[in-house]
Amino acid sequence: xxxxxxxxxxxxxxxxxxxxxxxxxxxxxxxxxxxxxxxxxxxxxxxxxxxxxxxxxxxxxxxxxxxxxxxxxxxxxxxxxxxxxxxxxxxxxxxxxxxxxxxxxxxxxxxxxxxxxxxxxxxxxxxxxxxxxxxxxxxxxxxxxxxxxxxxxxxxxxxxxxxxxxxxxxxxxxxxxxxxxxxxxxxxxxxxxxxxxxxxxxxxxxxxxxxxxxxxxxxxxxxxxxxxx
Numbered sequence: 001x002x003x004x005x006x007x008x009x010x011x012x013x014x015x016x017x018x019x020x021x022x023x024x025x026x027x028x029x030x031x032x033x034x035x036x037x038x039x040x041x042x043x044x045x046x047x048x049x050x051x052x053x054x055x056x057x058x059x060x061x062x063x064x065x066x067x068x069x070x071x072x073x074x075x076x077x078x079x080x081x082x083x084x085x086x087x088x089x090x091x092x093x094x095x096x097x098x099x100x101x102x103x104x105x106x107x108x109x110x111x112x113x114x115x116x117x118x119x120x121x122x123x124x125x126x127x128x129x130x131x132x133x134x135x136x137x138x139x140x141x142x143x144x145x146x147x148x149x150x151x152x153x154x155x156x157x158x159x160x161x162x163x164x165x166x167x168x169x170x171x172x173x174x175x176x177x178x179x180x181x182x183x184x185x186x187x188x189x190x191x192x193x194x195x196x197x198x199x200x201x202x203x204x205x206x207x208x209x210x211x212x213x214x215x216x217x218x219x220x221x222x223x224x225x226x227x228x229x
Contacts, residue, residue, distance in 0.1 A: 042126070042155045042210065043066070046153055046217055050075070050122050053122050054074065055075065056119070057078070057123075058077075059077060059078070060110050061125055061126060061131070062080060062087070062105065063089075064090050065090030065093040066093075067126065068093060068102055073101050077102045078102075079102065079104075079105045080107070081108070082107065090105050110128060110132050111134055111141055113141045118145070120147060121149075121151075122151050123153070125152075125156075129154055130157050130186050139194055140198070143220070143222060148200075148225065149222065152219070155216075156186065157186060158186060158188050158215065200222055200223045201221070202220065203219075
């Protein structure tokens with residue numbers, strides 16, 4: 001199980017799958033109302049990047065399906081989430097919107113995706129990486145199911161490496177953890193370390209997005225070794 005450090009240097013248990021599932025089951029009835037507008041610009045930017053690539057898309061953490069109507073109709077979308085309550089709302093959205101490009105929706109662990117290697121042209125994960133128990137394991141899974149030449153697109157909170165903001169984020173972490181969030185563990189250095197150890201993955205883009213500049217849209221590309229050779 002992943003662990004985090006308290007400010008006094010002792011270890012405490014981090015998020016578990018059960019904690020995340022329960023948190024997002026609770027969020028399901030109000031998620032769109034609370035977060036729909038706040039994250040709208042980031043969501044639109046991520047979908048725009050995905051639409052340019054096209055093909056088959058996996059959205060991990062699809063939630064209530066708030067992004068599904070934004071995808072271009074020629075894309076084929078499969079959505080996964082840890083919360084059945086979230087997916088119930090997503091299914092209703094698909095049915096009511098007649099979204100025929102949605103291949104399926106399924107409960108699935110982001111760290112154990114039930115797809116073969118090289119299954120998708122784009123893997124999209126919006127505000128997911130900071131919510132899973134083992135982020136690097138999830139990123140490895142995203143890369144595994146991505147086809148060579150495809151892109152992993154994540155919207156993510158990037159915490160501070162030092163200073164007052166980091167101190168505040170550390171103080172907030174015990175408060176927000178039961179809500180399914182983490183605030184202090186995701187400085188860019190952590191993503192950079194994962195990238196350095198990820199075989200065949202390169203950084204294509206990183207840009208700040210609202211709100212408050214604490215979030216980033218990050219695009220990783222899976223190198224097509226055959227073409228590179």
